[in-house]
Amino acid sequence: MEKNHHLPLYVTKSAKARIPFHLFAVSLFVGVCFIFVYRVSNIPSEEEAGRWAWIGLFLSELWFCLYWFITVIVRWNPIYRCTFKDRLSLRYEEALPGIDIFVCTADPMIEPPAMVINTVLSVMAYDYPPQKLNVYLSDDGGSDLTFYAMVEASSFSKIWLPFCKKFKIEPRSPEAYFRTAVEPLEDNVMAKEWSSIKKSYEGMKKRIETTTKLGRISEEIRKQHKGFREWNLVASRRDHQTILQMLIDGKDPKAVDIEGQPLPTLVYLAREKRPQYHHNFKAGAVNALIRVSSRISNGPIILILDCDMYSNNSESVRDAVCFYMDEEKGHEVGFVQFPQSFENLTKNDVYASSLNVIMGAEIPGFDGNGGPCFIGTGCFHRRNTLCGQKYSDQECKANWKGRDDIKIEESASHVLEDTSKVLASCTYEEKYTQWGNEVGLKYGCPVEDVLSGLAIHCRGWRSIYFNPERKGFLGLPPTTLLQSLVQHKRWSEGDFQIFASRYCPFVYGYKKIPLKLQLSYCIYLLWAPNGFATLYYVAVPSLCLLRGISLFPKISSAWVLPFAFVIIFHRAYSLGEFIWFGGTVQGWWNDQRMWLFRRISSFIFGFLDYILKLVGFSKSAFVVTQKVADDDVSERYEQELMEFGASSPMFTIIATLALLNAFCLVGGMKRVIYMMDVQTLVSEPFTLQILLCALLVLINLPVYQCLFLRKDKGRMPTSVTQRSFMFAILACALAMY
Ligand SMILES: O=c1ccn([C@@H]2O[C@H](COP(=O)(O)OP(=O)(O)O[C@H]3O[C@H](CO)[C@@H](O)[C@H](O)[C@H]3O)[C@@H](O)[C@H]2O)c(=O)[nH]1
Numbered sequence: 001m002e003k004n005h006h007l008p009l010y011v012t013k014s015a016k017a018r019i020p021f022h023l024f025a026v027s028l029f030v031g032v033c034f035i036f037v038y039r040v041s042n043i044p045s046e047e048e049a050g051r052w053a054w055i056g057l058f059l060s061e062l063w064f065c066l067y068w069f070i071t072v073i074v075r076w077n078p079i080y081r082c083t084f085k086d087r088l089s090l091r092y093e094e095a096l097p098g099i100d101i102f103v104c105t106a107d108p109m110i111e112p113p114a115m116v117i118n119t120v121l122s123v124m125a126y127d128y129p130p131q132k133l134n135v136y137l138s139d140d141g142g143s144d145l146t147f148y149a150m151v152e153a154s155s156f157s158k159i160w161l162p163f164c165k166k167f168k169i170e171p172r173s174p175e176a177y178f179r180t181a182v183e184p185l186e187d188n189v190m191a192k193e194w195s196s197i198k199k200s201y202e203g204m205k206k207r208i209e210t211t212t213k214l215g216r217i218s219e220e221i222r223k224q225h226k227g228f229r230e231w232n233l234v235a236s237r238r239d240h241q242t243i244l245q246m247l248i249d250g251k252d253p254k255a256v257d258i259e260g261q262p263l264p265t266l267v268y269l270a271r272e273k274r275p276q277y278h279h280n281f282k283a284g285a286v287n288a289l290i291r292v293s294s295r296i297s298n299g300p301i302i303l304i305l306d307c308d309m310y311s312n313n314s315e316s317v318r319d320a321v322c323f324y325m326d327e328e329k330g331h332e333v334g335f336v337q338f339p340q341s342f343e344n345l346t347k348n349d350v351y352a353s354s355l356n357v358i359m360g361a362e363i364p365g366f367d368g369n370g371g372p373c374f375i376g377t378g379c380f381h382r383r384n385t386l387c388g389q390k391y392s393d394q395e396c397k398a399n400w401k402g403r404d405d406i407k408i409e410e411s412a413s414h415v416l417e418d419t420s421k422v423l424a425s426c427t428y429e430e431k432y433t434q435w436g437n438e439v440g441l442k443y444g445c446p447v448e449d450v451l452s453g454l455a456i457h458c459r460g461w462r463s464i465y466f467n468p469e470r471k472g473f474l475g476l477p478p479t480t481l482l483q484s485l486v487q488h489k490r491w492s493e494g495d496f497q498i499f500a501s502r503y504c505p506f507v508y509g510y511k512k513i514p515l516k517l518q519l520s521y522c523i524y525l526l527w528a529p530n531g532f533a534t535l536y537y538v539a540v541p542s543l544c545l546l547r548g549i550s551l552f553p554k555i556s557s558a559w560v561l562p563f564a565f566v567i568i569f570h571r572a573y574s575l576g577e578f579i580w581f582g583g584t585v586q587g588w589w590n591d592q593r594m595w596l597f598r599r600i601s602s603f604i605f606g607f608l609d610y611i612l613k614l615v616g617f618s619k620s621a622f623v624v625t626q627k628v629a630d631d632d633v634s635e636r637y638e639q640e641l642m643e644f645g646a647s648s649p650m651f652t653i654i655a656t657l658a659l660l661n662a663f664c665l666v667g668g669m670k671r672v673i674y675m676m677d678v679q680t681l682v683s684e685p686f687t688l689q690i691l692l693c694a695l696l697v698l699i700n701l702p703v704y705q706c707l708f709l710r711k712d713k714g715r716m717p718t719s720v721t722q723r724s725f726m727f728a729i730l731a732c733a734l735a736m737y
């Protein structure tokens, strides 16, 4: 036992093959230096055409180099973690900390209640003592439809939890389980239970879906639970009192499953909303939950989840607890972040939703540099840390060791409901103004997660990234182009807002977090400016080609070499990395296209929106990502056909640039065909420009399809087509004359 005590609860491993990567980075840097030498020594003189185009290109390349440098810093020293859950059970099974799990939902129409309760059921079924699990649902939609689904879930949990535990099934979201599991025909006992539970699940799902479709709760259902009466007072989803219902009170001895085992506490909360108070989106919801849960269960560890992120691994809580309970380092840990992984991705991932490279290469790099950022979901926080506590070596060590859950008043659930309501009221935060600032998640930023995580790092805490073999959580990716672009607009805008505010990591984190972590943060915080450099690079060289201004070395010149070297190796590395983390070649190509689209649309609009907010022209918003799609849209998603089909300025930019490059390529090819002898071809100063233009046309092929060939509803709307033709022709005309 004594010896056992000194074995750590987790280990950290460095990545292998770091040296080749370092060599690669250094040689690429040498190549980049050559490019810069070329750019500086060949600036066109003032009389020559294209001086400004040249300088602009140089600035874009400088920017790309700077940004690439950050991506190298992030990848320099990734680390990976491994836990020992058996040691945890041996030493601490009786002393495991309580866990409060927060699930956030915002709208029953785009986040169907049937999906939400699957997430809820999956976390209720964690392999963890149920008395120590407390599940809270925050419903920003304030919807009785969601509440109804929760009532159904609370009774279904009585058969679902024993079933999960008895047969040790995975995953524990009933929907996901029954979708993939094969009926256990050999095992007679299980087969019988299996089909009866499947039947009751399907019955429940049907009832919930019918009710959701109907859009209101029938009288019959209303009688099932006193909680429905609350909706008599609800004026609208933006104007209602706090609704707090303890659906299962884990402390109640009568709250047991069909096998007589205790159930986790289950709470439904719709915080108060009034038109005159800003509700601060998800951050506001989480903060209300932090307060309410402190009265009800006060678990020292909080798991935050989006409503589509169901638990795919029933041991994740134990994994996370290993980091917190480690005798050596546990007291330093502020939060444990799991990767954001998705189900429902298609083979070649048309919209590049997978985040595989970010989760596989970049976030482990963050961990090596001082700790992963908080990405909003799949994250276990220490309650005190979230509530603003600063890290201090001695104090935290002492506290965590002799950790004594702060006692909470024992009272009946209806009393708790009444006394906790005030904590979720609009006026509460007026009195305690530190909420949303020093306490809880921060307000005022569309990426409350990244900002709050940064603040936690700056208060001295470390964070841990844990990416187990069996994914901890699975969510739903955006399934249309526009949703993906809108999501990235929110992210790029929020991230840039952090960079440009007093929370800029170089200022706010100065002397508080390591420089390499400050730089790492910039990999996301500087997404938005990338948009401009990219926009320049995909438009100006092509237009110059049309006009006859050369911006790259002649194909016969030795200066071509550094360009070729940098471009080929940089992209080859990216391809290799993509495939290493489970992608396909076609998937990589799609990924490249999506990054192009995001940069020239989401990032630009994100930046502009940031400016508009700055001068007070537009208000902050949080466009919730849709989690359901119409049948024909889903079908096209399955076929990996890009979905345009809506009129959006983002599509206009994308289509304009696609057309512009097509026109320029035609113009450029004409030039080559006119001078069709080998001698001039070799000394041809436009070869690289033509190649760049051709590559852009190639990557934009799906856009031309949507413009000219497709007939389905996902094709480009006529208005967008007309507008983009006009803009593209205008730009070409301006370039030529
Ligand atoms: O007013 C709101 C708006 C959103 N949400 C919830 O926030 C979560 C995330 O919203 P979603 O539309 O799915 O956005 P994503 O872009 O997928 O979210 C990512 O990015 C967000 C920050 O932009 C983080 O908060 C998320 O955790 C992270 O998954 C969902 O559960 C919503 O129900 C609320 O509770 N209240």
Ligand SMILES: [Mn+2]
Pocket: 306, 308, 475, 476, 625
């Ligand atoms: Mn989401």
